[in-house]
Amino acid sequence: MQPIEGFLIESNDGVIFDVKGLAHPPGKIIAFPRFIPDQKGFRTRKGVKYIKVYGFSERFAFLESAIPNYVVHDPVFDEKLCEVPLENVKKVYSPIEGLRRLRREGESGKLDGLERAALQCLTLLREKANVPWDSLGVSGSVLVGLHTLASDIDPVVYGVENCRKVHLALKKMLEEGNTPFKPYNLEDLRKLFAFRSKDTFMNFEDFVKVESRKVFQGKFMDRDYFIRFVKDYSEVGEKYGDVHYRNCGHARIEAVVVDDSEAIFTPCTYKIEKVRIVEGPELQPIREIASFRGRFCEQARRGETVVAQGKIEHVADQRSGQEYFRLLLGNKPTDYMILKH
Numbered sequence: 001m002q003p004i005e006g007f008l009i010e011s012n013d014g015v016i017f018d019v020k021g022l023a024h025p026p027g028k029i030i031a032f033p034r035f036i037p038d039q040k041g042f043r044t045r046k047g048v049k050y051i052k053v054y055g056f057s058e059r060f061a062f063l064e065s066a067i068p069n070y071v072v073h074d075p076v077f078d079e080k081l082c083e084v085p086l087e088n089v090k091k092v093y094s095p096i097e098g099l100r101r102l103r104r105e106g107e108s109g110k111l112d113g114l115e116r117a118a119l120q121c122l123t124l125l126r127e128k129a130n131v132p133w134d135s136l137g138v139s140g141s142v143l144v145g146l147h148t149l150a151s152d153i154d155p156v157v158y159g160v161e162n163c164r165k166v167h168l169a170l171k172k173m174l175e176e177g178n179t180p181f182k183p184y185n186l187e188d189l190r191k192l193f194a195f196r197s198k199d200t201f202m203n204f205e206d207f208v209k210v211e212s213r214k215v216f217q218g219k220f221m222d223r224d225y226f227i228r229f230v231k232d233y234s235e236v237g238e239k240y241g242d243v244h245y246r247n248c249g250h251a252r253i254e255a256v257v258v259d260d261s262e263a264i265f266t267p268c269t270y271k272i273e274k275v276r277i278v279e280g281p282e283l284q285p286i287r288e289i290a291s292f293r294g295r296f297c298e299q300a301r302r303g304e305t306v307v308a309q310g311k312i313e314h315v316a317d318q319r320s321g322q323e324y325f326r327l328l329l330g331n332k333p334t335d336y337m338i339l340k341h
Helices: 056-066 095-107 113-129 162-175 184-195 204-211
Strands: 008-011 016-019 028-037 043-045 048-052 072-074 078-085 089-093 136-138 157-158 218-220 223-226 228-230 243-262 267-279 284-290 304-319 323-329 335-340
Touching: 008 028, 016 304, 028 056, 056 072, 056 078, 089 095, 095 113, 095 136, 113 136, 113 157, 113 162, 113 218, 113 223, 157 162, 162 228, 184 204, 184 218, 243 284, 243 323, 267 304, 284 304
Parallel strands: 157 228, 284 323
Antiparallel strands: 008 016, 008 089, 016 028, 028 048, 028 078, 043 048, 072 078, 136 157, 218 223, 243 267, 243 304, 267 284, 304 323, 304 335
């Protein structure tokens, strides 16, 4: 399977990257550094210490000082990205393979507490949703053996039908309340807000409104979980270069969500109508709000009016000749999408 969202890769210089999205340039993978070898780190694997980096600014600061040749201006996405050449990739970490390892080692009792919890979490999701094992995976620090006792569980589900089944099963479990899955309470949301607000500016009241009803995040046996729902590579239909994007500046808009059927996926998309540009270039038609960041999944529902701020992109589909604009969220801390008061 080609490395897509949820996969991690390790470069020849020992840096571990998160793979982003589903369309990658020939001979390269769009990915951002996540774990960096550093003597000051407290995560250790095979005698090497690592630190974990979070925000985009932190990641780019590392790249520009340590491996500036990975930073490119991508002509298709019209964006500064980190692209790792395939010849510099030492190892690919597949979430599906990661879960297979947990299942194997679970049988022989080799798992630590977090790995055991991750396996239990995915076993329960599979059972309740009735999906095949090979549609499920484990990502994040568990996948690369760099987790701590306090790390999150990061399941991944692949394939549209499997994603919808797991999402529905999870929603039922959260509503029933008699399973190890629990929604975030107010105190949990305060902690999440403190962490997220470093990288996405929003007030607490707006944050609680959208985050409190999300299904893909919460607690499993008192551990944080964050599930990514990802289409299979074969279901995307868009290859690198099929669609060209052009940066048209930043804007704040108000709009009504008319289709939220792609809201659970990473990347996520919301079809919008009745768009009013509050601030920024007067460009129309703006047909959708999109994001490559998991935190913007399940942000709004059909029929709701949203206020969103982000980058306006001109979208030109080379296959159909269709052209329109979209608002892309997640590149700057000032990007947001909230429900209109």
